[in-house]
Amino acid sequence: MHKTLTETAPAAALSEEILWRDLAHAKAGAWLPELQQIVVQRLERHRRDRKCQLYADLLASLPALQAEHLCLDADRVEIGLDSQISEAHKEELQLALFGLRPWRKGPFRIFGIDLDTEWVSWLKWQRLQPHLAPLRGRKVLDVGSSCGYYLFRMHSQNPALLLGLEPYATFYYQFRFLAALAARERLHTLPLKFEELPPMPGFFDTIFHMGVLYHVRSPLETLTALRNTLRRGGELVLETLVIPGDEDVALTPRARYAKMNNVFFLPTVKCLECWLERTGFTHIRCVDVTRTTAAEQRRTAWIQTESLADFLHPDDPLLTIEGYPAPRRALMLAQVK
Ligand SMILES: C[S@@+](CC[C@H](N)C(=O)[O-])C[C@H]1O[C@@H](n2cnc3c(N)ncnc32)[C@H](O)[C@@H]1O
Numbered sequence: 001m002h003k004t005l006t007e008t009a010p011a012a013a014l015s016e017e018i019l020w021r022d023l024a025h026a027k028a029g030a031w032l033p034e035l036q037q038i039v040v041q042r043l044e045r046h047r048r049d050r051k052c053q054l055y056a057d058l059l060a061s062l063p064a065l066q067a068e069h070l071c072l073d074a075d076r077v078e079i080g081l082d083s084q085i086s087e088a089h090k091e092e093l094q095l096a097l098f099g100l101r102p103w104r105k106g107p108f109r110i111f112g113i114d115l116d117t118e119w120v121s122w123l124k125w126q127r128l129q130p131h132l133a134p135l136r137g138r139k140v141l142d143v144g145s146s147c148g149y150y151l152f153r154m155h156s157q158n159p160a161l162l163l164g165l166e167p168y169a170t171f172y173y174q175f176r177f178l179a180a181l182a183a184r185e186r187l188h189t190l191p192l193k194f195e196e197l198p199p200m201p202g203f204f205d206t207i208f209h210m211g212v213l214y215h216v217r218s219p220l221e222t223l224t225a226l227r228n229t230l231r232r233g234g235e236l237v238l239e240t241l242v243i244p245g246d247e248d249v250a251l252t253p254r255a256r257y258a259k260m261n262n263v264f265f266l267p268t269v270k271c272l273e274c275w276l277e278r279t280g281f282t283h284i285r286c287v288d289v290t291r292t293t294a295a296e297q298r299r300t301a302w303i304q305t306e307s308l309a310d311f312l313h314p315d316d317p318l319l320t321i322e323g324y325p326a327p328r329r330a331l332m333l334a335q336v337k
Helices: 016-025 032-047 050-060 087-099 122-131 149-155 169-182 219-229 269-278
Strands: 077-079 108-110 113-115 139-143 161-165 187-190 204-210 230-241 281-291 316-320 328-336
Touching: 016 032, 016 161, 016 187, 032 050, 050 087, 050 169, 077 149, 077 169, 087 113, 108 169, 122 149, 122 230, 122 281, 122 328, 139 149, 149 161, 149 169, 149 187, 169 187, 204 219, 219 230, 219 269, 230 269, 269 281, 269 328
Parallel strands: 077 108, 139 161, 139 204, 161 187, 204 230
Antiparallel strands: 108 113, 230 328, 281 328
C-alpha cells in the first residue's frame, strides 16, 4: 500500500490526547479513567529516568519531516523517501535511530536509511497472515509490540483501533519515533505490561500475544486475563517457545534458557492446547511450528548485543548453550467461547 502524506508529522501528533480520543471513539468502558491514571503515572516515572529522558529528547529533536511515501504492508516497512530529505537531515535521522539501538524487530527503510534489525520479522508474518481473521474494523491489541513492526503491517487492513503494549522503554520510544514519522491514525502503543492494564472486559476483537508467554510466571492466569479482554468469538493469536514431544508437559529451565534469565514455562504444543482449553478458548489450532535459525535472528549493525548464534550450543545447534532444546516457536490461533 503506497500513501502520500501532505501534512507534517510532529511527535506531538501522537500525543496521549489523541489516544484517549481514539479509545473514547472505540467505545472504551468505565475503565478508561483508571487506564489514563496508570499511563500518566508511568510517563511521570519516565520523566525522572535519564535513559527515557534521552529518548524523549531524541523524539523532540525530530526534524519536521513530511513523509511523502509510506509502504507499511511490505516485508521491509518503508517510511519516507531518500530523495525527500537533505543530506544533513538524513545524517541527523541516522544518528537518532542509532541512538535508539538495539533494533530487534523489522526491517525498515526510513527516508532511505536501511534499518536492518536483528529479526527478519516478515518471516513470522508470512507464516501467520494467511490464517488470521481479517482485521478490518476490528479493535486489536498487540501485547509485547516492540518497535511496532507488526502494528505497521496490520495498519493497511484498516482496523478500528491498533493498540500496542511495550513495557521496555527503548522499544517503546522506537515505536514513538517511527509513529511520529509515519503519522497514521488509530495507531498507538502504551508503555505497559499486559498484567498492568485494568480489566477491560470484552473490549478487543483480536489480541496478538507473540513472544511473551514464556516470560510470564503464571501463564494460565495471563491466558485467562487475555480471554476476559477479548469479546465472545474474538481471536487470540498466541506465539510462544515450545519443546518437542507428544505429552502434556512443560519445561521450566533451572536458571537461564538461551542466556535469558526470565524464561519460566516452555510447553509442548499439546500442553499449550490444554492450557488454552482450560482457560476458556475453543477452535484451537496450531498453524505453524518453526525452529529459529540464523536466517531469522542474527547480529546486525543495528544491535550492540548478542544474538542467536551466541545462545546455541557450540557443538550442537539443536541445543541451547545450557543444553535445552533449541528455540522453536509455535503459532496458535484460538477463539473465545
Ligand atoms: C521476544 S519480544 C516479541 C516481540 C514481538 N511480539 C514479536 O513477536 O516479534 C517480547 C516483547 O514483549 C515485551 N514484554 C515482555 N513481557 C511483557 C508483558 N508482560 N506484557 C507486555 N509486553 C511484554 C518485551 O519488552 C519485548 O519487547
